[in-house]
Amino acid sequence: MSIVDVRQLSKRYPARAGHGPVLALDGVELSVEEGEIVCIVGPSGCGKTSLLNILAGFEDATSGAALFKGAPIQGPSPDRGVVFQEAALFPWLSARRNVEFGLVEKRMPKAERHSTSLEYLRLVGLEAAADRLPAALSGGMRQRVALARSLANGATVLLLDEPFAALDAQTKAQMHGELLRIWETMRTTMVLITHSIDEAVALADRVVVMAPNPGRIVTQFRIDLDRPRDDTSHPFNEYKREIRQVINDCTRSVAS
Numbered sequence: 001m002s003i004v005d006v007r008q009l010s011k012r013y014p015a016r017a018g019h020g021p022v023l024a025l026d027g028v029e030l031s032v033e034e035g036e037i038v039c040i041v042g043p044s045g046c047g048k049t050s051l052l053n054i055l056a057g058f059e060d061a062t063s064g065a066a067l068f069k070g071a072p073i074q075g076p077s078p079d080r081g082v083v084f085q086e087a088a089l090f091p092w093l094s095a096r097r098n099v100e101f102g103l104v105e106k107r108m109p110k111a112e113r114h115s116t117s118l119e120y121l122r123l124v125g126l127e128a129a130a131d132r133l134p135a136a137l138s139g140g141m142r143q144r145v146a147l148a149r150s151l152a153n154g155a156t157v158l159l160l161d162e163p164f165a166a167l168d169a170q171t172k173a174q175m176h177g178e179l180l181r182i183w184e185t186m187r188t189t190m191v192l193i194t195h196s197i198d199e200a201v202a203l204a205d206r207v208v209v210m211a212p213n214p215g216r217i218v219t220q221f222r223i224d225l226d227r228p229r230d231d232t233s234h235p236f237n238e239y240k241r242e243i244r245q246v247i248n249d250c251t252r253s254v255a256s
C-alpha cells in the first residue's frame with residue numbers, strides 16, 4: 001500500500017532579481033510504498049529539495065497533489081520526520097533532551113518521555129551519550145540523534161535531505177549500516193535525497209532519477225539486490241553505471 005502519493009505535481013517559483021520564473025517541478029508522479037526506501041538522485045537544480053519540501057509540508061505545490069496516507073499534505077507534521085544535512089539540534093540541550101523536545105510539546109508525562117527518549121537513543125546506539133551536548137558529539141552521532149528524535153516523535157515516513165553529505169567516507173558507510181539497521185527494526189518508510197549514486201544503490205529499494213529544466217522524473221530503477229550489499233559486486237556496479245548514464249544523458253541534453 002502506498003503511504004506517499006504525488007500526482008501531477010508542479011512547483012513554479014516566481015521571478016527573482018536577475019532570474020526569470022523557474023518551473024522546479026513539472027508533472028511529477030510518484031508513489032512510495034509503506035516500508036520502502038526511495039532514493040532521489042539527479043543533477044543540481046532538478047527539484048529534489050523542492051519535492052522533499054512539499055512532502056515535508058514546508059512549501060505548497062503550484063498545482064497537483066501531494067498526499068500522505070491519502071490526505072493532502074497541509075503543513076509539517078511529526079508523522080513526516082525531516083532530517084537535514086546538518087542535524088538541526090538545539091545546541092544547549094543534551095542528546096536526550098533534544099529527542100524529548102517534541103514529546104514535551106505533546107505533553108507526554110516526564111517518566112514516559114524519559115523512557116521513550118532512551119529507547120530511541122538505544123535504537124541508534126547512543127544511549128551512553130544521552131547526556132552529552134551536541135557540541136560533544138561527532139557529525140555522525142548528531143545525525144543519529146536527529147533520526148532518534150524524528151522516530152521518537154512518531155515519524156512513519158523519514159524525509160532525508162542529503163543526510164550524510166557532510167560526513168567523511170568512513171562515517172558515511174557506518175551511517176548507511178546504521179540507517180539500514182534502524183529500517184530493519186522499524187520498517188520506517190524513507191525518502192532520501194542524495195548526490196551520491198553509490199549511496200542510492202547501497203540503500204534504496206528504488207532509485208528515482210530526476211532531471212532539470214523543468215524538474216521532472218526521467219526514470220526509476222528497482223534495486224533488486226539483497227542486503228547487506230556488496231559495493232564491489234558486478235550487479236551493484238551495473239546499477240551504478242546505468243544510473244550514471246541516465247544522469248549524464250540528461251546533463252548533456254540540458255547543456256546543449
Ligand SMILES: Nc1ncnc2c1ncn2[C@@H]1O[C@H](COP(=O)(O)OP(=O)(O)OP(=O)(O)O)[C@@H](O)[C@H]1O
Pocket residue numbers: 013014016022023024042043044045046047048049050051215
Ligand atoms: N525559493 C526559491 N525561489 C526561486 N527559485 C528557487 C527557489 N528554490 C529553488 N529554486 C530553483 O528551483 C530549481 C530546483 O531547485 P531545488 O533546490 O529543488 O533543486 P535540487 O535538485 O535540490 O538542487 P541541489 O541538488 O543543487 O540542491 C532550481 O533552479 C532553483 O534555483
